[in-house]
Amino acid sequence: xxxxxxxxxxxVVIKGELNGSEDLTIExxxxxxxxxxxxxxxxxxxxxxxxxxxAKAVIVLGEVTGNVTATDKVDIRDNGSVDGDIVSxxxxxxxxxxxxxxxxxxxxxxxxxxxxxxxxxPAASAPAAAAAQRVGA
Amino acid sequence: MGLLDRIATRRLDADALPALSAxxxxxxxxxxxxxxxxxxxTSREMPVLLDLGPVVxxxxxxxxxxxxxxxxxxxxxxxxxxxxxxxxxxxxxAFLARRFPQADGEVDGILCWDVIDHLERAAAQALAxxxxxxxxxxxxxxxxxxxxxxxxxxYTKYIxxxxxxxxxxxxxxxxxxxxxxxxxxxxxxxxxxxxSDSFLLQNNLREILFRKGx
Numbered sequence: 001x002x003x004x005x006x007x008x009x010x011x012v013v014i015k016g017e018l019n020g021s022e023d024l025t026i027e028x029x030x031x032x033x034x035x036x037x038x039x040x041x042x043x044x045x046x047x048x049x050x051x052x053x054x055a056k057a058v059i060v061l062g063e064v065t066g067n068v069t070a071t072d073k074v075d076i077r078d079n080g081s082v083d084g085d086i087v088s089x090x091x092x093x094x095x096x097x098x099x100x101x102x103x104x105x106x107x108x109x110x111x112x113x114x115x116x117x118x119x120x121x122p123a124a125s126a127p128a129a130a131a132a133q134r135v136g137a
Numbered sequence: 138m139g140l141l142d143r144i145a146t147r148r149l150d151a152d153a154l155p156a157l158s159a160x161x162x163x164x165x166x167x168x169x170x171x172x173x174x175x176x177x178x179t180s181r182e183m184p185v186l187l188d189l190g191p192v193v194x195x196x197x198x199x200x201x202x203x204x205x206x207x208x209x210x211x212x213x214x215x216x217x218x219x220x221x222x223x224x225x226x227x228x229x230x231a232f233l234a235r236r237f238p239q240a241d242g243e244v245d246g247i248l249c250w251d252v253i254d255h256l257e258r259a260a261a262q263a264l265a266x267x268x269x270x271x272x273x274x275x276x277x278x279x280x281x282x283x284x285x286x287x288x289x290x291x292y293t294k295y296i297x298x299x300x301x302x303x304x305x306x307x308x309x310x311x312x313x314x315x316x317x318x319x320x321x322x323x324x325x326x327x328x329x330x331x332x333s334d335s336f337l338l339q340n341n342l343r344e345i346l347f348r349k350g351x
Contacts, residue, residue: 076194090198091194093192093193093197097192102208103201103208104208105197105200105205
């Protein structure tokens with residue numbers, strides 16, 4: 001069966017919410033929110049995204065500023081760039097890719113703990129004590 | 138196949154050899170502390186890691202598979218380089234003191250690599266204070282410390298091969314290591330932590346695993 005893939009071209013600028021039920025490749029600029037819950041989103045080499053992204057899989061060859069959530073995989077290819085937090089069970093970051101943020105690879109079926117208070121008091125620190133140095137390797 | 142064809146084929150095979158072998162500048166070294174660092178985190182559900190080095194995709198995948206964790210990548214080497222290039226090194230301690238957005242005790246494990254070796258004392262103290270702050274009680278910090286000062290201005294990416302081996306990949310830096318710290322100096326930098334394990338490797342790298350008191 002032939003798979004539908006939609007392209008957003010280089011000259012296209014979208015501001016707002018982008019929803020879809022087919023795979024999408026973006027070469028243009030998108031600002032806002034992108035939701036392709038069951039499909040693959042590809043940010044092409046010319047794509048520039050300032051958005052919260054939700055998809056089954058996200059492949060980044062261009063630039064993404066914003067948080068990326070994928071139920072399957074996030075793949076940042078060589079020269080791809082992500083400035084934001086990633087939540088996905090599988091994450092691949094190529095040598096030469098740029099990434100700044102956090103990567104959350106929670107195991108499926110494990111519930112996230114309740115959020116901690118923002119300024120939890122640090123525990124009293126134990127005095128420093130050096131363990132006997134071992135020589136290894 | 139004629140004689141010339143066979144010679145040409147052989148030459149092609151010979152040319153291909155260097156590409157197939159491991160690059161000479163990426164030696165693999167044993168690590169004693171990484172396994173213990175991992176062991177300290179496996180009891181935690183969805184631990185939170187803080188990686189102070191440049192992002193290494195295979196390391197992210199490794200920790201994700203091993204721990205199912207959340208990793209903050211905060212590349213301190215890039216910060217140092219930026220301050221060197223902009224001639225604002227005197228601002229680095231203050232920058233590091235407000236660098237980390239993580240809440241107190243939010244992080245279960247810190248991959249410090251050899252960042253401390255590349256900082257002057259004031260910057261190292263500011264960083265150590267912040268790392269102690271964000272580390273949860275009983276959390277672990279893995280640090281590497283050199284015993285010799287190389288002349289080259291370069292950093293090292295530590296690429297995890299498996300839990301007992303690391304690949305070292307050098308890359309250009311704005312400046313080289315700043316200090317060779319004695320063990321007592323390292324311990325004084327982290328007054329809120331205790332040394333759990335310390336190893337001197339054959340490549341003269343000291344691996345120190347710190348734990349925060351519970």
